[in-house]
Amino acid sequence: MSGIAQNNTSNTRQLQQTGGLFQTGPGSSFLIHDGHFTQHNQAPTVHYCYDSDDPFKHLQAHVAPSAYASQQDGEAPKCHPNTRKAVLDEIMNWVILEATRIQWILWLNGAAGAGKSAIARSIVDLCTERDIVIAKFFFFRTDPTRNNLAHLVATLAYQLIQVIPGLDVIILPRIRSDPLIFNQSLETQFQVLIFDPLLELHKKFPFSRPLLLLFDGVDECDGHTSQTGFIRTISKFVELKSFPLLALFSSRAENQIKMEFRSTQIAKTTHPLPLDDHYLPDQDIRLFLTDSFFSVKETHPFNDLLDHNWPTPELVEEIVTKSSGQFIYASVVMKFISAPHLHPAQQLNIIRGLRPSGTLTPFAELDALYRHIFSQVRDIARTTLILVYFILGNATLRRCAEVLDISQADIHIALADLTSVVSVSSTKNGEIRFLHASLPDFLLDRARSQEFYIDRAYWSTQLSIGFFDKVASRQVIDYFYILGHLPHAECTPDLRARILSFNPSQMRDTYSTSTWSSYLTDIQNMNFGDGGEVYHQQLNVVTRYVKKRNPDQLWSLEEKHDIAVILAQIESEAVEKSKRKTRERKSAFGMMIRSLLK
Known part of the structure; x- marks a missing residue:
């Protein structure tokens, strides 16, 4: 036999594919039609190995x-x-x-x-x-x-x-x-x-x-x-x-x-x-999307309602980018857009978050995949905390380990069960990379992620409190960390107390005045129900800090914040301080003269 034939000899028994049902073992049978199998569950047929003739x-x-x-x-x-x-x-x-x-x-x-x-x-x-x-x-x-x-x-x-x-x-x-x-x-x-x-x-x-x-x-x-x-x-x-x-x-x-x-x-x-x-997966995904959109425009019942230039190249590229080189995202999107009883352009707007989804579940297949992967994570608490830090802030492994008081090895171990969706850099200052750009969207959406939901407001609050605690204890920490969290934090009494006790002089590193201006803007936009007391207190503290460290950079604060009254007060305090020192010098001089005359 020089090769292996694809057709069996006549004495070989074959499954009869007649379009009817055949038993395949315990609990199931398959209907064969045009070469496709459809499973039908039924009462299990007991098979005993020892009595098979x-x-x-x-x-x-x-x-x-x-x-x-x-x-x-x-x-x-x-x-x-x-x-x-x-x-x-x-x-x-x-x-x-x-x-x-x-x-x-x-x-x-x-x-x-x-x-x-x-x-x-x-x-x-x-x-x-x-x-x-x-x-x-x-x-x-x-x-x-x-x-x-x-x-x-x-x-x-x-x-x-x-x-x-x-x-x-x-x-x-x-x-x-x-x-x-x-x-x-x-x-x-x-x-x-x-x-x-x-x-x-x-x-x-x-x-x-x-x-x-x-x-x-x-x-x-x-x-x-x-x-x-x-x-x-x-x-x-x-x-x-x-x-x-x-x-x-x-x-x-x-x-x-x-x-x-x-x-x-x-x-x-x-x-x-x-x-x-x-x-080059992006090229293949782009081709798949182009062909799929062409098919929708040619065959969809509502194709006459679509603009001739829909979708624009920018929209296609947006999906390509979101796919992150993985076909499943593009496939799920096109399946949702192609639904014959719904308007394709409106479906795409739902995908993009520009239109409420209502009872529709555009990412059901993808969400099921993500939930299964996360269900296999052994230490979900620590893993979630690490993901929170990377999703909600621009982090490096070093900074994450520093803030969470863990080693970089701990980060690798915690994320080991997520290698199919997350890649962890091996370098000290490296980052983690989400192999699916849609994963953060999933985790930040309660309806989609369910028990794995990351509540941005809650975690931003906790991470902000953690930042202020570390600063108060004089631990080395990067100030830029806080800027990504304060805008989303809840105005809790604990956070309010931490902010009121904060002073830039507690920081070991020096930051630009524009950075402090951004910080004050975040505080200004927070409503603690105190008539702006927190903001005005911090405005006073930060202005005094900048006046002392970088007086020539005060203009950066003045662009967005009214610090005229504080500057006037600082000047008044300086004048009063100067007068007090002058009086003290005169008093000391007078005492010296009287001492000499005795």
């Missing part, structure tokens, strides 16, 4: 059809036409490599919503078009048949039987001889039902082309230990290089998965492929 039916009972079948509801589609060409070409070049192969494993990784699953589904199509045997398993966290490893090997074996002639007569007798094989470890199942049968067939009829095992959404498999153990097991067999068996893993770059692919044994045969800016 037919090994093929026994295999079927352990298969998860939705893990390899057509795109299911709520899942990512294939790549939009003419997008992701560079990354698809790189993966396919790796698959069909003619030269001596060094890397037998490929790890496609990226942020949440980067489009990994869409790329994986497109790879399936490209392999099928080129007659490359591919068996796939798409993990999905909300589907109990494919959010764990229980059905993995059976699903792979079933697919391989369908496309490789002669493989069934090797695999099925093994199932018949050991009906409890699916209760064995993943490693045992894989060796008995996948690796050894393929090796046996390869020895008889050498494979001339690679066989590809594709695993998408590894991070959606329950449990970190299951994820890393699964990667290790599959890699162990692939690395034997006994025949052209390749493995493509697709996942977020979560720390436990990252560590596994960095291990010495796996790293030397792995080709890591991160979905970063190297592949």
